[in-house]
Amino acid sequence: MSAFPTIKFQNGVKMPIIGLGTWQSTDDDVRRAVEVAIAEAHYPLIDTAEGYQNEEIIYNVLHKLIEEGKIKRDGIFITTKLWTNNLNPDRSLCAARECLRKLKLEKVDLLLCHMPAAYDVTGTEPERGVTVEDVWRGMEAIYEAGLARAIGVSNWSVEQIERVMKTAKVPIHNVQNELHLHWPQHELAEACKKHGISITSYGSLGSPGRVDFTLPNGQKLDWAEAPCALNEPKVKELAEKYKKSPAQVLL
Ligand SMILES: NC(=O)c1ccc[n+]([C@@H]2O[C@H](COP(=O)([O-])OP(=O)(O)OC[C@H]3O[C@@H](n4cnc5c(N)ncnc54)[C@H](OP(=O)(O)O)[C@@H]3O)[C@@H](O)[C@H]2O)c1
Incomplete structure (x- = not known):
């Protein structure tokens, strides 16, 4: 891992405190941005997600840089997120395996569940019987199978985090939520501090690009x-x- 400052999760895994976000980038932009960020600006962390539909492009760049000897796999921290159609614990372990197989990776450094809601395979209908505790059980199975060095949640409320922490075998290692000047999330920060959970903020600049976003x-x-x-x-x-x-x- 690079010389960037890190924070340590409860399981001892260290995460660099800054990284490159890749939401909304076009294929060409993300290819170039990731290459420049890693090879030239020495960024230590890349944040992506199944839902950004750019994971394959990013991992192709990473594999190329590793093959060229420009970085080592353990020199870059990869955060990715399972989308809602893969959060049902009956499917999440298989989905994570399939995702890693496609990306030719043994494991990711941090795997987050992107939303506190499980949807059916097509991603259109909520699976009403599946609770946040169930979703977390699926994340724990992925962690125990060694597919992620750390696990966490994204866009979860304090109430949902508190519920899961009551039954968790593996604690939430990291929460990635919107957090900025106009939404400083004091209540979330307090709850995470109490449980020893680290927070990643997104939209730190207020996400000015979101208004032009097209799916x-x-x-x-x-x-x-x-x-x-x-x-x-x-x-x-x-x-x-x-x-x-x-x-x-x-x-
Ligand atoms: N977990 C989640 O659900 C979730 C949701 C949203 C985002 N995220 C993650 O967080 C990352 C960042 O999110 P975000 O893009 O919404 O929020 P952001 O970091 O607040 O905003 C990025 C925007 O700020 C502009 N910008 C960047 N540097 C700037 C500078 N020095 N001066 C002025 N403007 C600057 C960029 O413009 P240009 O386009 O011109 O560079 C871009 O439009 C995403 O890429 C993603 O990885 C996660």
Whole structure:
């Protein structure tokens, strides 16, 4: 692993504190961005997801860089996420195996369940009988099978995290949630601190690109209006004072 600062999960696995997000990138952009981020800017972590539909491109870049001797597999921390159609514990272990087989990887460093909701195989109908405790059981089976060095959740509420922690055999190692100036998530931070769970924030700059987001199937999402954190006068004032960019102040 690189010299970037890390945090340590409860199971001893260390995660770099900064990484490259890959949501919404086109195939060409993500290919180039991952190559430059890793080989030239020495980014230590790549964040992807089944739902981003770019995992194969990213892992092809990684395999190429490993073959060229530019990085070692353990020099890069890979976070990915299981999508809702693979969260039913009857299917999640097989789905994780299939996902790794396709990507020619033995294991990922951190596997998150992307949402607190299990859907049917087609991803269209919620599987109403499947609880968050059930979903976590499936994640534990993946961890125990050695397919992920650490496991966690994304977009889960404090209530859902508390419920799972009551019955978990393997604790949640990491929570990845939206967290930024306009939604600092104090309650989540308190709950995670109590359980020794680390937090990854996404949308740290306020996710300005989300309003133009179009799903891979062409559907344009209708986002609510939100103030842009990068343009907040106080952020700009601090940026000037400390000779940093507004984005650096927000991070
Ligand atoms: N777990 C989840 O459900 C979930 C959800 C959303 C995101 N994520 C993860 O978090 C990552 C980041 O999320 P995000 O893109 O929504 O939020 P973000 O990091 O808040 O926003 C990124 C946006 O900020 C702009 N930007 C980047 N650096 C900047 C700078 N120095 N100054 C001004 N603008 C800058 C980028 O513009 P350009 O396009 O011009 O670079 C991009 O549109 C995603 O790629 C994904 O990996 C996870």
